Amino acid sequence: MIEFQDVSMAYPNGTEALDRVSLRIEDGEFVFIVGRSGAGKTTLTKLLLREERITSGRLTVNNFRLDRMPARKIPYLRRTMGVVFQDFRLFKNKTVYENVAFAMRVVGEKVSVIRKRVPYFLNLAELTDKADRFPDELSGGEQQRVAFARALANNPQIIIADEPTGNVDPEMSRDILNLLVRINKLGKTVIVVTHDWDLVNYYKKRVITLENGKIVSDRVGINVEHVEQYEAPYVQHSRDTDSEKTENNGGVAE
C-alpha cells in the first residue's frame, strides 16, 4: 500500500517538484503515472525509494513511514519494491543469471532458493537461453526483461517501471505491458511511469496525471481534456489518429 498525504517536495536548489500531492494506491492495483517532462514523475518514484526525502506531508509505503524512517531501514524498504529503471541499471560485469541471482544474494537468500527461483524468473521473462550472456551482448528489450526478472526476484509487493516503453518499438511496448499485466495478475501492485498515451489509452487502467508537481487527474482511462492541453508533437499525433478510439474506449471528459 502506498499513501501520499499532502506531500510536497522541493530540491535543495529550490525547485518545487511536487506540490501537496495526496494519493493512495492499494495492493494489487495497476496504475499509470503520466505527465509531461518535468511534471514530477521521476521525483515521485525517487520518494517511494527514499532516494529523496519529502519536504512536508506524510508518506507511507508498505508499512514504512518514509518521512520519519531512519536511513538504516532504507534497504528493507527497497526490498519491498522491484524497480525497473529507465536505464535498467544492470550489473555490466555479471551475466543475466548472475544479475538476477545477485539481487537475491543481496538480501541474504539461501543458495538453494536462488538456484530454484532464478530459472523460474528467467523463464517468465523469456531469457532462459540468454542466461550466460552479459548485458552488453543483449538488445535493449532483452536487457529490460533482465531488469524485470531482477525486480521480481525477491518477490516484492510493488513493481515500479519508469518509462518502460521509452526506447522500444510499439509492438515491443505491448509485450512489455502484457508482461506487467501478467505480473499484476500475480497479485503485485504495478506502477508504470510513462508518457506513451496510446498505451495508456489501450489498457484502461487507473491513470494519475501530474502537471507542475500537482495531481491534475486521477481516474480510469485517459482524461481527454488534459490531453488537449499538451502541445508535444506526439500528443498531437495520438489525438489526430486515435481520438475516436480514445472516446470510444471510455476516456471520460470532465
Add this chain to the structure above:
Amino acid sequence: MKIRSIPHLISQGFISFFRNGAMTTASIAVLIFCMILPGTFFLLIDNIDRFLEGIDDLYVINAYVMNGAGEEDIRGIEEQISKIEHVSAYTQVTSDEGLEALKERAPSIKEILNRYDSETNPVPHTFKVEFSDFDEVHSIIRDLNAITGIDEVKSQISVYEGANRLKSLFRVIGIWIMVILFVVAILVIMNTVKLTVYSRRQEIAIMRYIGATSAFVIAPFIVEGVIIGIVSAVIALGIQFCLYEITVDMVGTYGGTAILGSFVNDYLVIIALAFLAIGIFSGVVASSICVKKHLNV
C-alpha cells in the same frame, strides 16, 4: 547482513585484492616496513636485556677493603656499611675465600695463584653490597667511598646505564618509525581501497537500489584491507626471521651458548601476533576511513 552472506563477501574482498595489483603491492611493501623496522628495534632491545641478565654482579657493588686491614677494622667497616641507606643486603668474601674462588674461575692461572699464601694473598677482603633500586646506586657508592679502610668500590652501573640509554634510544626511534610508517601505510591502503571503490562505484549504487545494506556494501572493502594486512604480516614475519637468523650467525656463540635469543622459541609468537595486529588494524582502519570518505554510507 546474514551469516550466509559472509562467504560471498569474503570472496569479493579477494577479487578486489587481486585486481589492483600495483597498488596492492605498494600497500603490502609499506606495511612490511611498518612491521619489520619496529620488529628489529624490539629484537635489539630484548637482546640488550638478555645481555644485561648475563652480566654477573649487575645488582651488586663490590667494596674492596684495603690490604692489611685487621679483623677489628673490617668489623668497623661492616658496621658503617650496615648503616648506609638503601642497602638491602651485603655479604663478605674474605681474602682466602676470594683467592679460592679465583682459582676456580681461572684454572689456567691456578699454578701462579698457588704460590700465594694467606700472608701474601693479593685478593682483598670484599663486601658485596646489594641494593634494590638503581636510582640509589650513586649515593651508595659515594657513601662506600667515604668509609676509611675501603680501598676501591666497583660496580657495573656504567654498563647498566649505557645499555639503558641505548634501549631508550632504540625504543624512541622504533616508536617514531612505527608511527610514521603506520600513517604512510594507512594512506597507501586507503588509496588502494579507493581504486576498488571507484571501479565498483556504479555497481555499489545499483546494489543500494536493490536493497543492499551498508554492511553488505562495506564488508568486501574491509575484507580487502584485512587481506592486505594479513599477507603483509606473513611476509614480514618471514623476512624478520631470515634477517634475525643471519644476525645470529654473524654474532656467533660465547662459550657454546648463543648470545642472542632464539627466534622460534623466544620471539616467533609475540612477533607474529604483533605483525598480525598491526596488519589487520591498519587494514580495517584504512578501509573504513576510505569507505566513509568515498561512499556515503
